[in-house]
Amino acid sequence: MAWKTGITRLLSIDYPIIQGGMAYISDGLLAAAMAHSGCAGVIASGGFSTDQVLEEIRRAKDILGPGKTFGVNLMLQMPNKDDVAQVICDEKVPFVTIGAGNPVPWLEPFHHAGVKCIPVVPSVKLAKRVQHAGADALVVEGMEAGGHDGKITLMALLENVLPEIEIPVIAAGGIVDGRGIAAALVMGASGVQMGTRFMLAEECRLHxxxxxxxxxxxxxxxxxxxxxxxxxxxxxxxxxxxxxxxxxxxxxxxxxxxxxxxxxxxxxxVDGDTENGFVLAGMSLTHLTKIQPVEEIVEELIISTEKCLAGAPHLI
Ligand SMILES: Cc1cc2nc3c(=O)[nH]c(=O)nc-3n(C[C@H](O)[C@H](O)[C@H](O)COP(=O)(O)O)c2cc1C
Known part of the structure; x- marks a missing residue:
């Protein structure tokens, strides 16, 4: 049965699990597989040209048909950010996650185009600022996460941010199974964003x-x-x-x-040079042992989260 949280309501999805944007590797195929599994996927813009982002948006739309949710990640340090933002608005992408810079000036134009805005923030100060500016939800990303990181752990971020924020908060960094999802929800997050676990999805184009x-x-x-x-x-x-x-x-x-x-x-x-290149990945690694279809990963996540939550009332 579908869960109900601030994020499932905001994004019209069954489970509050978001596959985070991952430069070079999260595309329309992966995002569509997430949507088919009742969750939300995010197409990266990092590593893609503006035309490639457009292509991947159209690909997700073609696979999914109308009414299904997916997002695009706008990296504010990218030189083509203005063009990518325009494509996101023109294509009326359901939601955007915004990272690596100040998201505030971008909220109004996206909202004007009907795109929901979810900034990725590494501190209470920025969380408060984006809430005040009208963000629909926010991602707090701990230093356990793969890729570009802040300097605070997810546990400490949730402890610091949750009491200050009313919009839905999505927890990211080091979550790879139902234990982590249950913990984030019990703490008061409305959902989770995961990257590393979905690198091992069959549908992920990682080398x-x-x-x-x-x-x-x-x-x-x-x-x-x-x-x-x-x-x-x-x-x-x-x-x-x-x-x-x-x-x-x-x-x-x-x-x-x-x-x-x-x-x-x-x-x-892309090239598979794992010695001279850098395999971006988060800290929770030990139990990532196989490549699976997205549907199977999501099913495992749902079952293990529900098991953890069912056991929670008996813990004390
Ligand atoms: C390979 C890889 C690439 C990533 N690229 C981006 C990116 O381009 N933009 C972004 O906002 N976050 C990026 N992230 C962060 C993810 O969106 C997500 O927040 C993070 O993976 C969560 O932590 P986890 O890896 O421990 O699950 C990346 C993460 C990984 C693992």
């Missing part, structure tokens, strides 16, 4: 070698580059991260670090 690396990874295999330069990116330890971190912690100039990191996400995700 098979990167999928294999993820399956082989354990809890201690996660690392963060750029922590000292305010550009934290979480991924799996390898030759690249070792070389980068050595340079970072011996005080290499920012320009040198940027040059080292250039193209490494694509190299791993």
């Amino acid at each position: 098979p070698k990167a999928k294999k690396t993820l399956i082989d990874a354990e809890d201690t295999d996660s690392t963060v580059t750029g922590f000292t330069t305010k550009d934290s990116v979480r991924g799996l330890k390898n030759s690249f991260s070792e070389k980068y971190l050595k340079a970072e912690y011996s005080g290499a100039p920012l320009s040198e670090l940027m040059e080292m990191a250039k193209g490494t996400t694509r190299m791993a995700a």
Whole structure:
């Protein structure tokens, strides 16, 4: 049976599970599979040209037909952000997640086009600011998450943010199964955003070698580059991260670090070079052991969340 939370109501979905935008790898096919499973998927704009974003939006629409929910992630550090925003408005994408910059000026134009706005925020201050500016919901993303990170854990973020915020809050970072989903809901979140778990979806275009690396990874295999330069990116330890971190912690100039990191996400995700590229992934790794269709992943998530929640009243 479908669940009812602030997020399921806002997005007209059955389960408050959102597959987060993932640069280079979350496309219209993955988003459509999420929608078919009663959840919501997000098409990335990071790593895609504006035309590719449009293509993926149309692909999701073609597979899904009218009335099904999916979103697009707008990365504000991307040079083509204005064009992507225009495409999102023109195509009347149901919702947008907005990260890596100040989302406030973008809310009004999206709302004008009928697009719901869900900024991704790393602090109470920004959460309050986007709520005040009219965001429909927000994602709090802890430093456990794969990709670009803040500096606060999800647990601490939820403790800090939830009492201050009335709009629906979506928890992200390190959630890979029903335990994490149940915990977030019990704390007061209205839903979750997950990335790493869906990297192992059959429908995810991540290079098979990167999928294999993820399956082989354990809890201690996660690392963060750029922590000292305010550009934290979480991924799996390898030759690249070792070389980068050595340079970072011996005080290499920012320009040198940027040059080292250039193209490494694509190299791993698209070309399958998992040693010289960077496989972005979150911290919860040990129990990611197989590639599955989205439908099966979602079914497992729902069953395990309901089991955890059913046991919750008996815990004390
Ligand atoms: C491979 C990868 C790429 C990502 N790319 C983006 C991105 O382009 N934009 C964004 O806002 N978040 C990005 N994220 C973050 C996810 O949308 C999501 O919030 C995060 O994966 C949640 O944490 P988890 O990986 O522990 O589930 C990315 C995450 C991963 C794993």
